[in-house]
Amino acid sequence: MMRLLSAILGMAMLLSCSGERTRVETEQPREASQTGSAPIEFSPPSPETIPGSQLGEQIRLGYEIVVNTQEYARPYVGNRLNCTNCHLDGGLNPNAASFVGLAAVYPTYRTRNARMNTLADRVNECFERSLNGRALPPDSSKLQAIVAYITWLSRGVPSGATIPWRGLQRIDSRRPIDSDSGKKVFASKCVFCHGSDGLGTMVAPPVWGPQSYTIGADMARVSVAAAFIKSNMPRSWGWSLSDDDAYDVAAYINAQPRPDFPGKANDWPKGGKPVDSPY
Numbered sequence: 001m002m003r004l005l006s007a008i009l010g011m012a013m014l015l016s017c018s019g020e021r022t023r024v025e026t027e028q029p030r031e032a033s034q035t036g037s038a039p040i041e042f043s044p045p046s047p048e049t050i051p052g053s054q055l056g057e058q059i060r061l062g063y064e065i066v067v068n069t070q071e072y073a074r075p076y077v078g079n080r081l082n083c084t085n086c087h088l089d090g091g092l093n094p095n096a097a098s099f100v101g102l103a104a105v106y107p108t109y110r111t112r113n114a115r116m117n118t119l120a121d122r123v124n125e126c127f128e129r130s131l132n133g134r135a136l137p138p139d140s141s142k143l144q145a146i147v148a149y150i151t152w153l154s155r156g157v158p159s160g161a162t163i164p165w166r167g168l169q170r171i172d173s174r175r176p177i178d179s180d181s182g183k184k185v186f187a188s189k190c191v192f193c194h195g196s197d198g199l200g201t202m203v204a205p206p207v208w209g210p211q212s213y214t215i216g217a218d219m220a221r222v223s224v225a226a227a228f229i230k231s232n233m234p235r236s237w238g239w240s241l242s243d244d245d246a247y248d249v250a251a252y253i254n255a256q257p258r259p260d261f262p263g264k265a266n267d268w269p270k271g272g273k274p275v276d277s278p279y
């Protein structure tokens with residue numbers, strides 16, 4: 001029902017935005033499959049083909065947790081979000097911080113916490129920061145299920161490979177960011193689904209307020225939110241905003257109240273500058 005409604009609304013937006021088409025800028029959606037010299041293809045298995053075996057059951061549970069975190073991992077979630085609200089289409093969308101291939105690049109060293117991180121560590125980081133929740137214990141069958149799902153999505157991607165579709169595709173702002181202008185963008189392009197109070201509606205999750213991501217979340221960084229919004233919002237209508245509009249509206253939503261994240265003070269412990277990447 002939600003999906004149907006959101007599809008109908010998406011279509012309505014699409015029609016109402018069609019006059020904006022000419023403003024589409026140079027950035028383009030990533031190709032779903034790489035051609036030419038790029039060695040790795042974006043060709044994840046579809047969730048419908050998860051095997052019926054015991055491992056299949058685990059993978060399926062992982063998929064369910066990702067698309068319905070509220071129901072399947074309730075005790076670990078402190079807001080109204082599901083993983084798939086940001087890792088769109090269950091992590092299968094190459095423009096929305098896809099899960100495809102990630103098992104090949106973890107464990108990896110990350111400057112944010114200055115240590116090696118397993119895939120499970122990174123998943124827990126999103127539970128704590130993006131879902132305002134808490135980390136699942138290392139032996140949790142749910143945590144293992146999410147890792148199994150991501151590992152299954154990474155089949156065929158060689159260990160240590162560079163994944164062209166990894167993370168959100170960053171954009172540049174060409175002038176100083178203007179959150180007053182972002183407020184206008186929000187009113188004309190976002191309120192329709194996210195509500196004038198930003199607290200979410202039947203068809204879209206909150207973008208600020210107590211049920212949103214924390215100040216320590218990746219999405220709480222303006223450059224990251226701008227990248228996500230540019231390529232994915234309005235939903236079903238990615239790449240319709242100019243880069244400046246995406247930055248302005250990202251700055252506007254990230255300036256609104258949202259849950260605190262006390263652990264943020266300990267980020268980048270080696271005193272390094274925050275690195276603008278998920279890695």
Ligand code: HEC
Nearest residue numbers: 009010084085189190193203204205206207233234235249
């Ligand atoms: C047609 C409805 C629609 C419009 C318009 C829309 N969104 Fe969204 N947005 C969604 C939906 C639905 C999701 C969750 C996606 C999913 O679960 O597949 C979402 C997710 C998000 C998220 C990540 C999840 C969260 O809630 O934090 C952000 C940030 C966001 N939208 C920002 C925006 C901004 C900014 C605009 C205006 C430029 C906008 N959206 C316009 C429907 C919409």
Ligand code: HEC
Nearest residue numbers: 081082083086097122123126130167168213218219277278
């Ligand atoms: C509010 C949005 C949001 C939600 C909800 C969210 N994440 Fe994330 N996640 C992000 C962003 C943004 C990044 C960093 C992407 C970038 O920097 O390009 C990220 C990064 C990640 C990464 C590392 C990706 C990489 O390329 O190394 C993993 C794994 C991950 N998230 C898993 C999850 C899981 C599992 C859930 C649900 C339990 C979840 N996330 C919920 C926004 C979110």
